[in-house]
Amino acid sequence: MSAGSMPKGFVYLYDVDPSIEQDMRYAGPNNFTRQPVPGYDAAECVLVREAAEALKAAQTDLKPMGLSLKVYDCYRPKQAVAAFVDWSKEPDNPNAKLEHYPDLHKSALFPEYIATRSGHSRGSTLDVTIVPLGSSPADTDDEDGIACTEAQPSDNSVDMGTGFDCFDPKANTDAPGLTPEQQRNRTLLVDVMSRHGFKNYPKEIWHYTFEPEPYPDTYFDFPIVPRPASGKS
Template sequence: MRSSPPVMRSIARFVLVLLALAVPARASEEMPEGFVYLRDVDPTIEQDMRYAGPSNFTGAPVAGYGAAECVLARPAAEALKRVQDAVAARGLTLKVYDCYRPARAVASFIDWAKEPDDLKAKDIYYPNLDKRALFPDYIATRSGHSRGATVDLTLKPRDAKPPKPDDLPRACIAPQKGQAPDGSVAMGTSFDCFDVKANTEAPGLSDEARANRAALVTAMQAQGFENYPMEWWHFTYTPEPYPDTYFDFPITPHGTPE
């Protein structure tokens, strides 16, 4: 993916700031009607919710993630189930890393960016970038995840063996062959890799990674999801159920299934 000219990048950052000021998040402590736990729609989709624990670029559980649960607007969750049905026929499963993201979590990412570099995190998640360069291309100051129809995910063989403890963590741009360190299919980088190699159509990918990325994009597009070109794992269901609303309810433990 080509980089935007400096002037256009400056304009984009300015627009993001204006949007952040103009559209307040809808604060609530309860999950609104219209949102569901993904496991109530399809319990076969694997969940590896990174921001609910320490295995993410901040090194700690993120504000708003009180449970390792994928929550989505119902139409997005139902579309994801249709994707799962399609890939299951090929011996695969979806593996989700992040779904709805509370606005307070996005604010905590911004606070994290102001802190001194953690060299271990840098080596793993953004080895070729300065921390300040992560906004807004890789970490949005106003995230579409907070609208409830965006999901980060990958594909995984149903019979994949669990990763060994010494396989994690490692640099997100480390070579992959056969599978990623977490047992998912080789995509060329791991999730939350802030690097040009994570661009969906990045040059220099192996044939295997290119084919796996294309398979994921094709499966998701077939059910109405659009890929964000800078991140192979990032998809938004369209039309979005809540295109103008940023929610801020926390993710809480799953209760009784509907």
């Protein structure tokens, strides 16, 4: 499928705001499955245009503070969701378990934390954090041997109390026991995103959906392919 075959209304985030950092975890091995996920043929954030434009507006709010948004996941093809379900039936990888779901069995992740029918597939949902403007991700992969509930950010994210895809109550937006810095960072993210039409999923501080959704009842399965060199999607 070519980039030009994306459904009407979908865009590459880079074409709307190239200043928003992208760390598309499911396009590579740095995720809870420890391998690239089917459907992610390029490390690109794809969204419906309304969500991309709203994200650009949120980025404009953060820049004067010396901060930037960073997205970990955006549109997610249905085939990727199916791959997550298949992964749940495989034996555990001890390091992946420790980092992403230290106190849960794989089977408990569905549907509590990983949906079998994901809102990401509708194109308006994304996973996002805040990073210092102009910073670079640390040259590291997952923090093997350290529980996600205890580790400091392994990338350039500000400290949110857990890393991305930490399937644990500590990742709940209003989780107790956070440090003042972690609470401030979470509050800032929620505030800036909500000002521009994004609703937070309360069990995951990084998870937001733009409302109203242009495709509230449609789950797409087109693969994410490289962005055309011309920048036109």
